[in-house]
Amino acid sequence: MSDSQFDPIPMAGEAPVAEAPSEGSSEIRDAIKQAIAEHELILFMKGTPEAPACGFSARTVAILQSLEVPFAAVDILPDARIRQELSALSSWPTIPQLFHKGELLGGCDIVTEMYESGELEAALR
Amino acid sequence: MPSTEEIKQRIEAALPGSRAEVVDTTGTADHFQATVVSHAFEGLSRIEQHRLVYGALQADIGGAIHALALKTRVPEHTP
Numbered sequence: 424m425s426d427s428q429f430d431p432i433p434m435a436g437e438a439p440v441a442e443a444p445s446e447g448s449s450e451i452r453d454a455i456k457q458a459i460a461e462h463e464l465i466l467f468m469k470g471t472p473e474a475p476a477c478g479f480s481a482r483t484v485a486i487l488q489s490l491e492v493p494f495a496a497v498d499i500l501p502d503a504r505i506r507q508e509l510s511a512l513s514s515w516p517t518i519p520q521l522f523h524k525g526e527l528l529g530g531c532d533i534v535t536e537m538y539e540s541g542e543l544e545a546a547l548r
Numbered sequence: 549m550p551s552t553e554e555i556k557q558r559i560e561a562a563l564p565g566s567r568a569e570v571v572d573t574t575g576t577a578d579h580f581q582a583t584v585v586s587h588a589f590e591g592l593s594r595i596e597q598h599r600l601v602y603g604a605l606q607a608d609i610g611g612a613i614h615a616l617a618l619k620t621r622v623p624e625h626t627p
Binding site for chain 2: 530537
């Protein structure tokens with residue numbers, strides 16, 4: 424995977440799983456909502472914190488690690504519907520997406536700006 | 549492939565009175581960096597500001613534009 428923030432969202436016919444898209448999609452959306460509710464700080468990213476698959480995800484992970492704050496991470500790559508449902512839920516087209524206490528804090532650009540101004544540390548501590 | 553000029557024009561058309569600077573960061577016309585200055589951002593959170601810009605480029609996000617690093621700010625002086 425390159426450092427692309429925007430992978431094309433597959434059409435329904437290209438969905439990697441054969442089951443009815445609506446059923447699977449709503450389960451995925453519920454799982455995303457639950458994960459956001461259960462974790463004070465959660466990052467949806469490409470790859471994992473140990474092996475980020477995109478430069479923007481890598482930079483966001485590095486910022487969180489430098490602040491030494493614990494966070495949950497979800498790799499959106501294994502199933503294209505995760506990305507699709509997440510963006511539909513958050514009205515945010517890009518990855519990564521960082522949520523704090525149930526609210527979208529931002530993507531890589533906003534997290535970087537907040538980090539540089541000290542706002543991020545203040546918000547997370 | 550959108551050009552930096554096209555992206556600039558689309559952002560400025562969607563946000564009247566705004567100024568956009570767009571850079572092609574890789575020279576491949578798919579990774580861009582944009583700085584947008586607009587009064588429309590006044591009173592909005594950064595998230596809302598970025599959503600306005602994404603909205604201007606919606607059709608191309610996920611298509612021709614692979615990445616858009618974005619900075620938004622409110623103008624310091626009123627024109």
